[in-house]
Amino acid sequence: AQSVTQLGSHVSVSEGALVLLRCNYSSSVPPYLFWYVQYPNQGLQLLLKYTSAATLVKGINGFEAEFKKSETSFHLTKPSAHMSDAAEYFCAVMELEKLTFGTGTRLTIIP
Amino acid sequence: GAVVSQHPSRVICKSGTSVKIECRSLDFQATTMFWYRQFPKKSLMLMATSNEGSKATYEQGVEKDKFLINHASLTLSTLTVTSAHPEDSSFYICSARTAFNYGYTFGSGTRLTVV
Numbered sequence: 001a002q003s004v005t006q007l008g009s010h011v012s013v014s015e016g017a018l019v020l021l022r023c024n025y026s027s028s029v030p031p032y033l034f035w036y037v038q039y040p041n042q043g044l045q046l047l048l049k050y051t052s053a054a055t056l057v058k059g060i061n062g063f064e065a066e067f068k069k070s071e072t073s074f075h076l077t078k079p080s081a082h083m084s085d086a087a088e089y090f091c092a093v094m095e096l097e098k099l100t101f102g103t104g105t106r107l108t109i110i111p
Numbered sequence: 112g113a114v115v116s117q118h119p120s121r122v123i124c125k126s127g128t129s130v131k132i133e134c135r136s137l138d139f140q141a142t143t144m145f146w147y148r149q150f151p152k153k154s155l156m157l158m159a160t161s162n163e164g165s166k167a168t169y170e171q172g173v174e175k176d177k178f179l180i181n182h183a184s185l186t187l188s189t190l191t192v193t194s195a196h197p198e199d200s201s202f203y204i205c206s207a208r209t210a211f212n213y214g215y216t217f218g219s220g221t222r223l224t225v226v
Contacts, residue, residue, distance in 0.1 A: 043117070104153075
C-alpha cells in the first residue's frame with residue numbers, strides 16, 4: 001500500500017520567510033500526490049496535485065511543490081509566508097481512488 | 112467549481128441516539144463519495160467509500176452497523192451514527208470524487224459531540 005510521511009508535526013516561520021513543509025512517499029508505482037490545507041473546523045482545500053505531468057507543480061496562494069523521484073519526496077514550499085497561511089497542511093497519496101493522508105503539519109506564522 | 116455541501120456543521124446529541132450527516136454535491140454528480148473521521152490534532156482516517164446505488168465499502172475496523180452509509184442518488188450521501196456514544200465524538204468529513212483530473216472536493220465537516 002502506498003503511504004506518505006510528513007516530517008515535522010509543527011513548523012513555525014516568520015512572516016515573509018520561506019515555508020518548507022516536507023512530505024515523503026512510499027510507492028512501487030508512480031504516485032499521484034496531493035497537498036491540502038485545513039483551517040480550524042473546516043474541510044480540506046486542495047493546494048496542488050501531481051499527476052505524472054510536470055515535476056514542479058504550482059498551486060494556489062503562491063504554494064508550489066516539486067516531485068523528486070530520486071528522493072521520493074514532494075515537499076511544499078512558499079517563498080514568503082503570510083499570516084493567512086497559518087493552518088494545518090496534509091500531504092496525501094491516491095491509490096485505487098482512495099486518498100491516504102499523512103499525519104499533518106501545523107504551520108504557525110510568527111509576526 | 113465543484114462544491115460539496117455538508118450538514119450539519121455542528122451537532123450535539125445524547126448518548127444512545129442516532130445522528131444523520133448529509134453530504135451533497137451541488138453542481139456535479141458524484142458516483143463515489145468518501146467519509147472520513149478526524150480525531151483532534153490527528154489526520155483523516157478513511158471510514159468508508161460510498162457508491163451510488165450500491166452498498167458502501169467499509170475500511171477495516173469500522174463498524175458498518177454503527178456507521179450506516181446511504182448513497183441513494185448521484186448528489187447525496189448520508190452517514191448515520193447509530194446509538195451514539197461519547198467515544199463517537201469527532202469531526203466527520205465527506206469528500207466527493209469529481210469526474211476529471213483526479214479531483215476530490217471536501218465538505219466543510221461536521222463536529223459531532225455526544226454527551
